[in-house]
Amino acid sequence: xxxxxxxxxxxQYRWRRWVQLPWGWIALGVVLVWLSLTSxxxxxxxxxxxxxxxxxxxxxxxxxxxxxxxxxxxxxYKFSTERxxxxxxxxxxxxxxxxTEYSPPENPEEPxxxxxxxxxxxxEWVVQYRIVDPFAYRFRIADPKKTLRDISQAVVxxxxxxxxxxxxLTYGREExxxxxxxLMQAILDAYGxxxxxxxxxxxxxxxxxxxxxxxxxxxxxxxxxxxxxxxxWEAYNRAIPQAEGEAKQTIAQAEGYAIEVVNRARGDAERxxxxxxxxxxxxxxTRQRILLETLAEVLxxxxxxxxxxxxxxxxxxxxxLPATTGKKAASEEKP
Amino acid sequence: MIRWIGLAVxxxxxxxxxxxSAFVIEEGQQAIITQFGRIVGRxxxxxxxxxxxxxxxxVFFFEKRILEWDGDPDRIPTLDKKYIxxxxxxxxxxTDPVQFFMTLRTxxxxxxxxNDIIDxxxxxxxxxxxxxxxxxxxxxxTQLPPEQLVSMSDEARIPIQVGHDRILEAxxxxxxxxxxxxxxxxxVLDVRIKNMNYxxxxxxxxxxxxxxxxxxRIAALYLSEGRGKKAEIEGxxxxxxxxxxxxxYQKAQEIRGKADAEAIRIYAEAYGRDPEFFAFLRSMEAYxxxxxxxxxxxxxxxxxxxxxxxxSTARP
Numbered sequence: 001x002x003x004x005x006x007x008x009x010x011x012q013y014r015w016r017r018w019v020q021l022p023w024g025w026i027a028l029g030v031v032l033v034w035l036s037l038t039s040x041x042x043x044x045x046x047x048x049x050x051x052x053x054x055x056x057x058x059x060x061x062x063x064x065x066x067x068x069x070x071x072x073x074x075x076x077y078k079f080s081t082e083r084x085x086x087x088x089x090x091x092x093x094x095x096x097x098x099x100t101e102y103s104p105p106e107n108p109e110e111p112x113x114x115x116x117x118x119x120x121x122x123x124e125w126v127v128q129y130r131i132v133d134p135f136a137y138r139f140r141i142a143d144p145k146k147t148l149r150d151i152s153q154a155v156v157x158x159x160x161x162x163x164x165x166x167x168x169l170t171y172g173r174e175e176x177x178x179x180x181x182x183l184m185q186a187i188l189d190a191y192g193x194x195x196x197x198x199x200x201x202x203x204x205x206x207x208x209x210x211x212x213x214x215x216x217x218x219x220x221x222x223x224x225x226x227x228x229x230x231x232x233w234e235a236y237n238r239a240i241p242q243a244e245g246e247a248k249q250t251i252a253q254a255e256g257y258a259i260e261v262v263n264r265a266r267g268d269a270e271r272x273x274x275x276x277x278x279x280x281x282x283x284x285x286t287r288q289r290i291l292l293e294t295l296a297e298v299l300x301x302x303x304x305x306x307x308x309x310x311x312x313x314x315x316x317x318x319x320x321l322p323a324t325t326g327k328k329a330a331s332e333e334k335p
Numbered sequence: 336m337i338r339w340i341g342l343a344v345x346x347x348x349x350x351x352x353x354x355x356s357a358f359v360i361e362e363g364q365q366a367i368i369t370q371f372g373r374i375v376g377r378x379x380x381x382x383x384x385x386x387x388x389x390x391x392x393x394v395f396f397f398e399k400r401i402l403e404w405d406g407d408p409d410r411i412p413t414l415d416k417k418y419i420x421x422x423x424x425x426x427x428x429x430t431d432p433v434q435f436f437m438t439l440r441t442x443x444x445x446x447x448x449x450n451d452i453i454d455x456x457x458x459x460x461x462x463x464x465x466x467x468x469x470x471x472x473x474x475x476x477t478q479l480p481p482e483q484l485v486s487m488s489d490e491a492r493i494p495i496q497v498g499h500d501r502i503l504e505a506x507x508x509x510x511x512x513x514x515x516x517x518x519x520x521x522x523v524l525d526v527r528i529k530n531m532n533y534x535x536x537x538x539x540x541x542x543x544x545x546x547x548x549x550x551x552r553i554a555a556l557y558l559s560e561g562r563g564k565k566a567e568i569e570g571x572x573x574x575x576x577x578x579x580x581x582x583x584y585q586k587a588q589e590i591r592g593k594a595d596a597e598a599i600r601i602y603a604e605a606y607g608r609d610p611e612f613f614a615f616l617r618s619m620e621a622y623x624x625x626x627x628x629x630x631x632x633x634x635x636x637x638x639x640x641x642x643x644x645x646x647s648t649a650r651p
Contacts, residue, residue: 052362
């Protein structure tokens with residue numbers, strides 16, 4: 001088509017083609033596009049939009065599609081009030097591909113701090129916060145992030161400066177984090193920074209490298225202490241129940257003895273009573289019989305019979321007693 | 336054609352004039368207007384659209400927001416002659432832009448002045464106190480239970496009189512009074528110590544040595560406690576063993592004694608009926624038990640056996 005026009009139209013009239021375009025409509029279209037581009041805006045969910053007319057704050061809008069006055073008369077600033085921001089202290093996280101790497105901070109002094117007992121510890125911590133008042137965040141404070149970082153460092157140093165190394169390294173960590181959060185919030189509120197500290201977490205807290213072996217030594221000593229105590233208790237537990245059992249055994253043996261002795265006594269007594277009953281009927285005969293029986297049993301074993309007067313005891317050492325070496329001498333003293 | 340050009344120039348000039356006479360102050364800003372270098376009217380502290388005389392009047396904008404001040408680390412000796420570096424940070428703002436414009440004019444100047452004022456106030460105050468006063472805010476440490484203080488050096492046991500917070504308060508007071516006296520039209524909201532530490536590496540090394548010594552003390556304490564506890568348990572064990580054994584012995588002896596007594600009673604009761612016969616029976620039994628194998632029998636003349644032998648030989 002164009003080609004044909006070119007051929008048909010004389011050269012000097014060709015510019016008329018441009019003049020004949022609907023310039024008014026094009027201008028209107030451009031203005032409309034510009035108008036809609038500068039007056040329509042969306043606020044994402046979780047965001048807040050602040051609308052400023054000639055620099056002055058006029059209204060706050062929530063998520064959705066909104067209008068504002070065009071041509072820069074009204075401007076909008078958008079902030080996420082739900083997103084949680086994170087600041088790291090004493091270390092930096094870098095995400096390399098799938099891996100997360102921790103690198104030292106730009107300022108190597110950042111994690112080094114003094115404790116209340118004038119020792120040195122390395123403390124790494126994380127602060128998570130949200131923007132709760134976008135207006136204050138944007139227009140009341142010049143560099144909220146830097147302010148947060150400065151305050152966090154000041155507060156952590158102050159709190160650590162009030163604790164012992166042991167508290168910082170072991171049992172005081174949660175309490176410290178809690179106090180840091182509280183104090184940071186109070187200072188930020190005093191500035192009117194529009195930030196809320198969600199959490200403060202102490203990450204890696206450790207003694208300086210040259211002191212680490214000594215801290216390990218303490219742990220070892222603690223384990224050694226426990227080992228010694230356990231050993232002692234083990235010996236205790238091994239000995240006491242055994243002794244208790246043995247005590248019961250001793251008592252049982254005694255009881256056994258008691259039963260035996262008493263039973264024997266009863267038996268003997270009964271036997272004697274029985275013999276005596278019979279003996280009483282014929283004492284002399286019985287006596288004689290018993291004596292003879294005894295003699296019959298005893299005398300075959302006797303080599304020699306010495307008869308002494310009871311008064312002449314001193315005679316005994318003078319006697320030479322033949323064939324008695326290695327044999328028992330039976331003596332019968334007066335009962 | 337010339338008429339057209341003239342019109343265009345006129346329109347352009349009007350546009351420039353309008354754009355130079357209107358100005359917008361955004362939230363967080365404030366401004367003043369000067370005319371040939373002299374300030375005219377009151378400062379503009381509210382955000383909005385304002386007008387001025389074009390070309391003749393100039394507008395200067397200033398921050399209304401809270402601004403940061405971050406000093407360089409400063410080496411300061413404490414009262415106990417310990418060199419530490421202190422890195423302080425401050426927050427300030429321009430309260431009177433007119434005064435600010437007249438005295439400091441630029442932010443750079445303001446920061447320079449603040450460097451001088453804050454650094455010297457920090458130095459003044461810190462050097463008046465011992466290190467422990469600067470580090471600690473409360474006497475929390477000295478009030479800990481004594482078993483947690485075993486490792487602590489004597490220096491660290493001294494309670495503080497003033498403390499971190501009140502030193503900071505004194506620094507702020509000094510800074511504020513300086514700033515007020517110089518009438519810069521600014522206000523220092525806060526001064527804080529962002530970082531403080533031992534300054535020289537050799538001092539740190541000494542601190543490390545002290546920390547190591549402290550740890551060794553604790554380790555020794557644990558070990559000695561462990562040994563002590565072990566000895567205590569062992570002692571307790573000995574005691575308990577002796578108690579158990581002696582109680583068992585006591586009880587066994589009691590039982591045996593009672594049984595023996597019972598036996599004696601039974602024997603006595605039985606044999607008491609005829610002690611002479613019992614003695615006779617018992618001696619006979621004794622002979623039988625004793626005399627076995629080759630023996631020499633020594634008899635006194637009053638022993639029953641002799642009596643009997645004599646009687647039996649005499650009678651027939």
